[in-house]
Amino acid sequence: MKSKLTSIFNLSCPACRIGPLFPNPSLFFDFSFRMNTRCPHCNESFVREPGFYYGAMFISYIFSAFFSLAFAGVLIMIFDINWKYVIFLLTLVLFLSFAYLFKVSRSIWIHFFVNYKGEA
Numbered sequence: 001m002k003s004k005l006t007s008i009f010n011l012s013c014p015a016c017r018i019g020p021l022f023p024n025p026s027l028f029f030d031f032s033f034r035m036n037t038r039c040p041h042c043n044e045s046f047v048r049e050p051g052f053y054y055g056a057m058f059i060s061y062i063f064s065a066f067f068s069l070a071f072a073g074v075l076i077m078i079f080d081i082n083w084k085y086v087i088f089l090l091t092l093v094l095f096l097s098f099a100y101l102f103k104v105s106r107s108i109w110i111h112f113f114v115n116y117k118g119e120a
């Protein structure tokens with residue numbers, strides 16, 4: 001049995017922790033943003049109600065805001081890199097991690113609301 005944390009970062013179903021949340025298993029290079037509507041393993045619904053995933057946007061926002069602050073802070077204050085390069089690097093890193101952040105935020109959000117029901 002996987003732990004809740006493993007299930008979140010493996011992007012698997014919160015109810016059975018086996019079925020995938022997303023049809024494309026790629027973590028970084030999936031720009032289709034499609035999500036399974038039901039778990040292929042236990043048939044748990046991933047679409048709880050209309051607009052359910054708006055909450056995931058706030059998780060994504062909080063993560064990227066704190067990450068950006070820490071990233072820019074370290075590069076500017078510790079490595080003394082010009083802020084113009086820091087902005088460029090930050091944009092690049094955020095762009096490359098966008099699909100990952102999108103998926104993990106949705107995974108965290110649905111794990112808040114759906115409890116583990118066994119492997120079924």
Ligand SMILES: [Zn+2]
Binds near residue numbers: 014017019040041
């Ligand atoms: Zn499932």
